[in-house]
Amino acid sequence: MSETERDTVTILTHNYLDGYTQNISRPFGGGLERYVHALCQVVTGMGLRPVVYQLSYFGAFDTVYEGVRVRGWTYETDKIAAAFEEMAEAADGLIIYGSCIWHPIRYRPRSIGICHGISWDRHDMTREAKQDVAAIINEAIRQLDRVVSVDSQFLTYCRSVCCYSDPASIILLPNAVDTDWFTPGRGSEAQSKPLRVLFPRRLSYERGVVPMMLLTDAILQEYPNVIIEFAGELVEGTTIAAAFHLWVDAHPNKARIAHRTYSFSEVREAYRNADIAVIPTIFSEGTSLACLEAMSCGLPVVSANVGGLNDIVIDGMNGRLVSPRAQALTEAVRALLDDEDKRLSMSQMARQTALAFDQRKWNEQWRGIIAEQLGRLR
Incomplete structure (x- = not known):
């Protein structure tokens, strides 16, 4: 492994900077984007170099936001899995798949995935569609070293419909909040x-x-x-x-x-x-x-x-x-x-x-997950 690979953590995601309105000077104001932003701060705090590769429907771009390189990749809406595989091929170091775990992606070995919540929990989805998702999730767990789940619903889902040997391969790490910043206001x-x-x-x-x-x-x-x-x-x-x-x-x-x-x-x-x-x-x-x-x-x-x-x-x-x-x-x-x-x-x-969901606890747990996975890569 080269020095660049040892020091780099590449996060692959479908959106970070505002690809919805083509305003790539700022992150889009959604939960995924805030999660990626906080994860980049953890990586930086470890003395490592975070890089974000994201999908971009409006055209490719390569920019820097708050010291983090962010690269947008063009894609076709019906070929998201292929786009993630292309981003992974170009990525350095440890890869964290920050979204789209329900797509049939071929994951790079020794990588981490994140499930930000079950997106197929619709009562009106067909049985066939839900069975297809179950097969895709089962394959993701087989390929990824670790999957970080932000809630207990996905963990329970996997234990119910998937088959995997190591129960520790899915890590329950709920989202967090900076309780020093978000404080009561109206009195x-x-x-x-x-x-x-x-x-x-x-x-x-x-x-x-x-x-x-x-x-x-x-x-x-x-x-x-x-x-x-x-x-x-x-x-x-x-x-x-x-x-x-x-x-x-x-x-x-x-x-x-x-x-x-x-x-x-x-x-x-x-x-x-x-x-x-x-x-x-x-x-x-x-x-x-x-x-x-x-x-x-x-x-x-x-x-x-x-x-x-x-x-x-x-x-x-x-x-x-x-x-x-x-x-x-x-x-x-x-x-x-x-x-x-x-x-x-x-x-x-x-x-x-x-x-109970303080940001400092989340930061510490993510540092441990990244350090352990880098050790495996080395």
């Missing part, structure tokens, strides 16, 4: 301000933007002193973007609907100005970074009982855990708006919950 002075309900997610179908819009219709009609903020990325030119803009423009309570996209360093502001967070995911959810950040800022969370959210939210203690349906979510938000004592109690428990 007694907030009593005179309108109550604020926050949707801190990418505005996409699987993240529950449609039930959130229906929730907004009901809550704004019933509560004249409530503001609802959509704090997340919206990819213009999509059907969801067109529907969202039409809905806001025609809404009778348009003045109490806010939408803003926050950078990594700014998003704390959204949480600290809110009273309740809503995480209405329909499918494809790991240990939600948005949920952890909201809790670390002392927000009770109304959450759908999907994926890794079940690992964080304890119904009635630090938030509400309900079916991913607009009516159930609306009723849970309504109950918290009506009960200030319950909001305050859940706020305190939410903050305590977040402390």
